[in-house]
Amino acid sequence: MKPERRALSRLTLPLKVLADRFAFGALVILxxxxxxxxxxxxxxxxxxxxRISDALVPALQTLMQPVTASRxxxxxxxxxxxxxxxxARLKEQNLRLLEWQGAARQLSVENAAxxxxxxxxxxxxxxxxxxxxxxxxxxxxxxxxxxVDVGTEDGAARGMAAINERGMIGRVIEVGxxxxxxxLLTDFNSRIPVLVEPSRDQAILAGNNTRRPxxxxxxxxxxxxxxxxxxxxxxxxxxxxxxxxxTVVAIDDAGVTVEPSVDxxxxxxxxxxxxxxxxxxxxxxxxxxxxxxxxLPPRFVAPDTSYSEPLGSPTDPPAVASGLTP
Amino acid sequence: xxxxxxxxLDARLRLLLPLALAVGAVLIxxxxxxxxGPWGLTPFSTLCVVxxxxxxxxxxxxxxxxxxxxxxxDAVAGLPLGLTALILILTRRFVVMQRRxxxxxxxxxxxSCFLLLAPAAAxxxxxxxxxxxxxxxxxxPIVLSLLLTMALYPVVSLLLARVHHQxxxxxxxx
Numbered sequence: 001m002k003p004e005r006r007a008l009s010r011l012t013l014p015l016k017v018l019a020d021r022f023a024f025g026a027l028v029i030l031x032x033x034x035x036x037x038x039x040x041x042x043x044x045x046x047x048x049x050x051r052i053s054d055a056l057v058p059a060l061q062t063l064m065q066p067v068t069a070s071r072x073x074x075x076x077x078x079x080x081x082x083x084x085x086x087x088a089r090l091k092e093q094n095l096r097l098l099e100w101q102g103a104a105r106q107l108s109v110e111n112a113a114x115x116x117x118x119x120x121x122x123x124x125x126x127x128x129x130x131x132x133x134x135x136x137x138x139x140x141x142x143x144x145x146x147x148v149d150v151g152t153e154d155g156a157a158r159g160m161a162a163i164n165e166r167g168m169i170g171r172v173i174e175v176g177x178x179x180x181x182x183x184l185l186t187d188f189n190s191r192i193p194v195l196v197e198p199s200r201d202q203a204i205l206a207g208n209n210t211r212r213p214x215x216x217x218x219x220x221x222x223x224x225x226x227x228x229x230x231x232x233x234x235x236x237x238x239x240x241x242x243x244x245x246x247t248v249v250a251i252d253d254a255g256v257t258v259e260p261s262v263d264x265x266x267x268x269x270x271x272x273x274x275x276x277x278x279x280x281x282x283x284x285x286x287x288x289x290x291x292x293x294x295x296l297p298p299r300f301v302a303p304d305t306s307y308s309e310p311l312g313s314p315t316d317p318p319a320v321a322s323g324l325t326p
Numbered sequence: 327x328x329x330x331x332x333x334x335l336d337a338r339l340r341l342l343l344p345l346a347l348a349v350g351a352v353l354i355x356x357x358x359x360x361x362x363g364p365w366g367l368t369p370f371s372t373l374c375v376v377x378x379x380x381x382x383x384x385x386x387x388x389x390x391x392x393x394x395x396x397x398x399x400d401a402v403a404g405l406p407l408g409l410t411a412l413i414l415i416l417t418r419r420f421v422v423m424q425r426r427x428x429x430x431x432x433x434x435x436x437x438s439c440f441l442l443l444a445p446a447a448a449x450x451x452x453x454x455x456x457x458x459x460x461x462x463x464x465x466x467p468i469v470l471s472l473l474l475t476m477a478l479y480p481v482v483s484l485l486l487a488r489v490h491h492q493x494x495x496x497x498x499x500x
Binding site (some may be wrong): 020023024027028030031032033035038039045048049050052053056059060063064066120134135136138140141142143145146147174181188209210216 | 353354355356357358359368370388389390393396397398400401403404405406407408409411412415416419424453454455458459461462463467468470486
């Protein structure tokens with residue numbers, strides 16, 4: 001039996017080597033082809049990526065359990081050690097916040113009164129479409145994205161803003177059935193319209209694959225200062241306005257640098273916001289065409305003669321205006 | 327009779343271990359362990375696993391397995407499909423070609439070769455990514471990731487060596 005096997009393997013070995021060489025060439029070409037196709041049309045291979053991600057999300061969720069538990073344990077020990085100092089800091093912060101609470105209440109009443117006076121609609125509510133847990137964060141050194149365990153079946157959709165309690169994290173760029181990929185503010189592909197308070201100068205927050213994104217397309221003579229708050233402006237109608245982004249930390253020759261409010265090293269859960277995007281009229285027409293098909297061609301509709309209005313009816317058109325009477 | 331079939335099944339499943347462990351390494355690479363993934367502080371342990379199996383069990387970890395591992399990595403990490411896959415199949419090919427050199431060499435030689443190969447793979451991956459995105463990506467995170475990967479190899483190698491002994495050797499292995 002054994003000599004027979006050896007003889008068989010002696011015969012099949014060159015074939016195996018040949019097949020391996022062929023597979024190598026074919027797979028190198030396939031990899032290059034995939035890269036070229038992905039470059040030509042980014043969304044073409046998106047479905048494949050998200051299907052693979054969907055399939056691996058349960059495994060990632062399971063692997064995350066011990067990671068989360070150990071991270072909480074480490075954080076818990078750290079908090080215990082810093083309890084006294086933390087308590088003093090919180091007491092001081094509480095006093096300051098109470099002062100702010102009074103001011104905020106006063107401003108809120110004043111704001112409501114002014115809105116009523118101007119007949120301005122109230123700020124739209126931003127309901128949460130889904131809350132997801134981050135199960136993967138490695139685009140590694142190349143892209144700054146995270147994978148969350150909610151997809152279309154949970155209400156996630158492309159374009160949604162992702163936030164946590166500190167502010168905006170990024171926005172959804174790919175969505176599968178059970179997973180979604182969020183592009184972080186810091187990724188070099190991220191561009192977000194923002195405004196800087198208190199000057200309300202408009203700009204674009206551009207990611208650069210570092211911890212601190214920069215402001216570009218600033219207006220002429222911008223009135224900026226270190227410490228100014230940066231919020232989403234809502235321009236473009238894609239993201240809701242007023243979401244906290246961060247603080248201006250440096251203004252120099254390299255540009256205006258922003259420190260995001262979100263601590264990207266401690267991301268665990270995030271909320272995806274539902275927001276009715278503002279659609280420009282030309283796109284609206286296109287969307288209607290997609291939904292209801294092409295518009296019907298104009299055609300002559302014969303007047304319905306089976307029903308006659310009673311005489312003297314207020315709906316009778318004036319004879320001169322209609323121009324139909326001889 | 328049933329024991330015979332169970333043993334057969336067990337032996338077959340053990341043959342799938344190299345691929346399963348490579349996919350496992352992908353999952354560990356993308357897990358937000360320290361929450362520092364975007365800053366490059368993630369090891370590329372998948373490369374360690376691919377290097378190990380290409381060296382010791384290329385019969386069970388073929389070019390297709392390396393390609394599948396790379397595609398899974400690209401899909402989960404949100405990278406362009408084919409980027410990591412290409413690097414991993416080139417790595418496997420290089421290691422398989424140099425197997426005669428590695429035969430019966432000490433662990434130090436194997437480790438030294440990995441320390442040479444890993445930077446080459448990282449630079450090739452970075453260059454390919456730069457070409458794909460059409461801009462120069464920051465290099466510092468690549469260096470951090472590379473150092474972590476190189477530091478991780480002895481540990482990965484030790485763990486995989488234990489698994490290696492549990493896999494039956496095929497009679498027709500090249």
